Amino acid sequence: MALVLTEEQTLLRDSARGLIGEKAPVAHMRKLRDDKDVTGFSRDLWRTFAEMGFCGLLIPEDHGGSNLGFVEAGVVMEEIGRTLMPSPFFSTAVLGASALSRGGSGAQRKEFLPKIADGSLIATLAVDEGAKHRPVKTRMQAVRSGNGFRLNGAKALVVDGHVADLLIVAARTSGAPGERDGLTLFLVNPKSRGVAIERTTMVDSHNAARIEFKDVDVTSDGVLGEVDQGGALLEGILNAGRATAAAEMLGIGEEAFTRTVTYLKERKQFGKLIGEFQALQHRAAHLYTEIEITRAAVLKALQALDADYGKAGFAVAVAKARAGTTTTLAVQEALQMHGGAGMTDAFDIGLFMKRARVCQELFGDANFHADALAQSKQY
Amino acid sequence: MTASIDTFRKETRAWLEANCPPEMRKPMTREDDTYWGGRNATYSSEPQKVWFERMRDKGWTVPHWPKEYGGGGLDGEEAKIVRQEMAAIGARLPLVSFGISMLGPALLKYGNDVQKKEHLPKIAAGLIRWCQGYSEPNAGSDLASLQTRADSDGDEFVITGQKIWTSYANYADWIFCLVRTDFQAKKHDGISFVLFDMASKGVSTKPILLISGKSPFCETFFDGVRVPKSNLVGTLNRGWDVAKYLLQHERAMISGMGERGGGRPLGQVAANAIGVDDKGRLDDSVLRGQIASFEVDEAALAAAAERAVDLAKAGQAHPAFSSAMKYYGTELNKRRHELLMSAGGIDALEWESSRSHEGHAARSWLRTKANSIEGGTSEVMLGIVAKRILDLPGA
Numbered sequence: 001m002a003l004v005l006t007e008e009q010t011l012l013r014d015s016a017r018g019l020i021g022e023k024a025p026v027a028h029m030r031k032l033r034d035d036k037d038v039t040g041f042s043r044d045l046w047r048t049f050a051e052m053g054f055c056g057l058l059i060p061e062d063h064g065g066s067n068l069g070f071v072e073a074g075v076v077m078e079e080i081g082r083t084l085m086p087s088p089f090f091s092t093a094v095l096g097a098s099a100l101s102r103g104g105s106g107a108q109r110k111e112f113l114p115k116i117a118d119g120s121l122i123a124t125l126a127v128d129e130g131a132k133h134r135p136v137k138t139r140m141q142a143v144r145s146g147n148g149f150r151l152n153g154a155k156a157l158v159v160d161g162h163v164a165d166l167l168i169v170a171a172r173t174s175g176a177p178g179e180r181d182g183l184t185l186f187l188v189n190p191k192s193r194g195v196a197i198e199r200t201t202m203v204d205s206h207n208a209a210r211i212e213f214k215d216v217d218v219t220s221d222g223v224l225g226e227v228d229q230g231g232a233l234l235e236g237i238l239n240a241g242r243a244t245a246a247a248e249m250l251g252i253g254e255e256a257f258t259r260t261v262t263y264l265k266e267r268k269q270f271g272k273l274i275g276e277f278q279a280l281q282h283r284a285a286h287l288y289t290e291i292e293i294t295r296a297a298v299l300k301a302l303q304a305l306d307a308d309y310g311k312a313g314f315a316v317a318v319a320k321a322r323a324g325t326t327t328t329l330a331v332q333e334a335l336q337m338h339g340g341a342g343m344t345d346a347f348d349i350g351l352f353m354k355r356a357r358v359c360q361e362l363f364g365d366a367n368f369h370a371d372a373l374a375q376s377k378q379y
Numbered sequence: 380m381t382a383s384i385d386t387f388r389k390e391t392r393a394w395l396e397a398n399c400p401p402e403m404r405k406p407m408t409r410e411d412d413t414y415w416g417g418r419n420a421t422y423s424s425e426p427q428k429v430w431f432e433r434m435r436d437k438g439w440t441v442p443h444w445p446k447e448y449g450g451g452g453l454d455g456e457e458a459k460i461v462r463q464e465m466a467a468i469g470a471r472l473p474l475v476s477f478g479i480s481m482l483g484p485a486l487l488k489y490g491n492d493v494q495k496k497e498h499l500p501k502i503a504a505g506l507i508r509w510c511q512g513y514s515e516p517n518a519g520s521d522l523a524s525l526q527t528r529a530d531s532d533g534d535e536f537v538i539t540g541q542k543i544w545t546s547y548a549n550y551a552d553w554i555f556c557l558v559r560t561d562f563q564a565k566k567h568d569g570i571s572f573v574l575f576d577m578a579s580k581g582v583s584t585k586p587i588l589l590i591s592g593k594s595p596f597c598e599t600f601f602d603g604v605r606v607p608k609s610n611l612v613g614t615l616n617r618g619w620d621v622a623k624y625l626l627q628h629e630r631a632m633i634s635g636m637g638e639r640g641g642g643r644p645l646g647q648v649a650a651n652a653i654g655v656d657d658k659g660r661l662d663d664s665v666l667r668g669q670i671a672s673f674e675v676d677e678a679a680l681a682a683a684a685e686r687a688v689d690l691a692k693a694g695q696a697h698p699a700f701s702s703a704m705k706y707y708g709t710e711l712n713k714r715r716h717e718l719l720m721s722a723g724g725i726d727a728l729e730w731e732s733s734r735s736h737e738g739h740a741a742r743s744w745l746r747t748k749a750n751s752i753e754g755g756t757s758e759v760m761l762g763i764v765a766k767r768i769l770d771l772p773g774a
Contacts, residue, residue, distance in 0.1 A: 276771070289764065293676075374660075378646075
C-alpha cells in the first residue's frame with residue numbers, strides 16, 4: 001500500500017479540517033477552560049461528529065458504523081490535534097469502538113456499538129495506575145464472587161472518565177503484577193455502587209479522571225473477551241490508542257511549527273525579520289525534517305493496524321516514540337522562537353506545549369516505546 | 380492491491396530465490412564485495428559474476444529504466460517490489476555505479492537521443508564506470524563558483540582546471556563534469572555539463588589519503604583536454620540545471636545509506652559484543668537506550684524514504700525534499716557508527732589486523748564523517764529546506 005493518503009482519506013481530512021477549524025478552533029478549548037465547563041467538551045459538536053459519521057469510523061456497518069479504518073481515525077485525530085479540540089473521539093470512537101469490535105461478544109457488540117456510532121454513549125478505557133504507563137504491572141484485583149467478579153483498585157488518567165457511560169477496566173484475575181498473563185477486561189457501569197470518580201484538572205485542561213473501585217460487583221456478562229487472557233486484547237486496544245494519539249501529536253506538532261514559521265516571517269528585531277537569521281532557519285529546517293519523518297512513521301503505523309491488527313506492534317512503537325520526541329521538540333522550539341510572547345497565557349503556543357506533555361505520557365512515552373522495541377529485538 | 384501486482388511480487392520472489400546465489404545474500408564486509416563494473420572491472424568471486432550477469436540480462440541492474448536502454452522497464456510500484464523483495468532476502472546490489480545513481484537520471488531527463496543511446500546501455504551493462512567532476516579546491520559548498528574552464532575551439536572544448544573529491548577518478552572510464560563556459564555571466568549562468576573519456580590526453584589523477592586511510596577520492600587535473608562539443612549535455616551555460624537535478628539523485632542515494640544500514644541490526648551487534656544481563660538486556664543500560672532510540676529513528680526514516688517514493692509517484696513530492704532526507708540520513712548514519720564504535724569498545728579500535736578486517740569498524744566510523752559534507756553539507760541542506768520549502772526570508 002502506498003504510504004500516502006487516498007483520495008477518499010484526503011476528502012475526509014478536508015471535511016474534518018473544515019468542521020473543526022470552524023466550530024472548534026483553539027478559542028473553543030480556551031473558552032471551555034475559562035468557563036470551567038463541567039463536561040469539558042461540547043455535546044453539540046459531539047452530535048455533529050456522529051452525524052458526519054466520525055463516531056462510527058471503526059464500527060462495522062451492521063452496527064451502525066462505516067467500517068473504515070485506523071488511517072481514517074488518525075486523519076480525524078490529527079485535525080483534533082491542530083486545534084487542541086477536547087472531544088470524546090479518542091476515548092469513545094477509538095478506544096471504546098476498538099475494544100468492543102475486537103473483544104465484544106455478540107450481545108455486547110449489539111448493545112454498545114450502535115450507541116457509540118450514533119454518539120449517545122461515551123466509553124473509555126481505564127488502564128493506568130501508577131505515575132507511568134505500565135499495563136503489565138496492573139495491580140487492580142478482580143476476584144470471583146457469586147456469578148461474577150468483585151473489583152478493587154484505582155485507575156488514573158482515564159480519558160473522559162468523568163463523563164463516561166461505560167468504563168472498560170483492566171484488572172488482574174490471576175498472576176502477579178509484572179506478569180503478562182492473568183489480565184481480564186471488564187465492562188463497568190460508572191454508576192455502579194463502589195465507583196468513585198474524581199475529575200482531574202490537568203495541565204492541558206483536557207478531560208480525564210481518577211477512578212476508585214471499592215468492592216464493585218460485575219456480573220460475568222461484563223467480562224470483555226476471555227478471563228485471564230485479556231493481555232493481548234488490551235495490547236491491541238492500547239496500540240489503536242497509541243497510533244491515533246501519535247496522529248494527534250503530529251497535528252499538535254505541525255500546527256505549532258506552522259505558527260512558528262509564520263511568526264519568523266512577521267517578527268522583526270535588529271531591523272530584520274527574525275526568520276532571516278540563519279541560527280533560526282536551520283533549527284526550523286531541522287524541525288521540518290523531523291516532522292515529515294514522523295508523519296511517515298505515523299501513517300505507517302495506522303496502515304499496519306489496518307493491514308494486520310495483531311502484528312502492528314513494532315510500527316506503533318516507532319510511531320508513538322517518534323511522535324513523542326518530535327512533538328516535544330516542536331513545542332519547545334515554538335515557545336523559544338516566540339520569545340516572551342510565547343510565555344503569555346494570551347498567546348496560544350503554550351497551550352500546544354501543555355497538550356503535548358499529556359499526549360507524551362498517554363499510553364507510553366518515547367522511552368517506554370523505545371524500551372519495548374529493544375525488548376522485542378532481544379537486546 | 381491488484382491481482383497483477385500480487386502476481387508480480389510472487390514471480391519476483393521466486394525469480395530472486397532461484398537466481399540470487401546464497402553468497403550474494405550475506406552482508407558486505409569488504410570493499411571488493413561491491414561490483415562497480417567498467418573497462419577494467421574484475422569480479423571478486425564467481426557468485427558475484429553470476430549474480431551480476433543474471434541481473435543484467437533481466438534488466439534489473441536498473442529495474443526502472445526503459446528496456447531500450449538496458450533497463451527492466453518497470454513502473455514505480457514494480458521497481459519498489461523488486462527492492463523490497465531483494466531487501467527481504469538480503470540480496471546485494473549486483474552493480475553499484477555513479478552511472479546508475481547519478482548520471483543516468485540526468486541523462487534520461489536532459490540528454491539527447493544520441494547521448495542516451497550511447498551511454499545508458501553501457502551503464503546498465505556495467506561496461507563503463509563514471510566519476511563525478513563537481514567540487515574544486517575553492518568551490519565546495521559554494522559549488523557554483525567553480526573555475527575549471529572550457530574554451531571553445533571549433534567543434535571542441537578545451538578544458539583546463541582542477542577537480543577535487545572525485546570519487547574513484549583513478550578507476551573511472553568517463554567523467555561527467557561541470558565546467559565554466561562563460562566567465563562574464565553570473566556564476567550560476569556560465570556553467571555547462573560535459574562528458575568525456577578519462578583516457579583523454581591531459582587528464583591525470585592523484586588519490587587522497589583521508590583520516591580513514593586509503594580513500595576513493597582523488598584530485599583530478601585537466602590540462603588542455605579536448606572534448607567534442609557533441610558531449611555537452613543540455614544547453615550551453617545551463618549546466619547548473621542539470622547539476623542540481625543530478626544532485627537531488629545523489630542526495631537521495633547518500634540519504635539511503637542510513638536507511639540501508641550496515642547489515643545486522645545494531646542492537647544485536649551490541650548484544651553480541653557487550654553481552655546481556657540476566658533479563659536479556661544489553662549490559663550497558665545507557666547504550667541500550669541510545670541504540671533503541673536510534674532504531675526508532677532508523678525505522679521512521681525508512682518509512683519516510685518509502686513515502687518519498689510514493690509521493691513522487693502521486694505527483695505530490697516537493698523537489699527539495701531530497702535535501703531534508705540527505706540531511707537526516709547522513710546524520711543518522713554518523714550516529715549509527717558512533718554507536719557501533721561504542722558497542723565494539725576496545726575491539727573496534729584496531730587499525731591494522733586481519734582480526735579487525737584491517738580496522739573496518741574504525742575506518743568506517745571515520746569515513747561516515749564525510750557523509751554530512753559530501754554531496755552538500757548538512758548546513759547547505761538545511762539552508763535549502765529553509766529557503767525552498769519553508770520560504771524563510773533571505774535564506
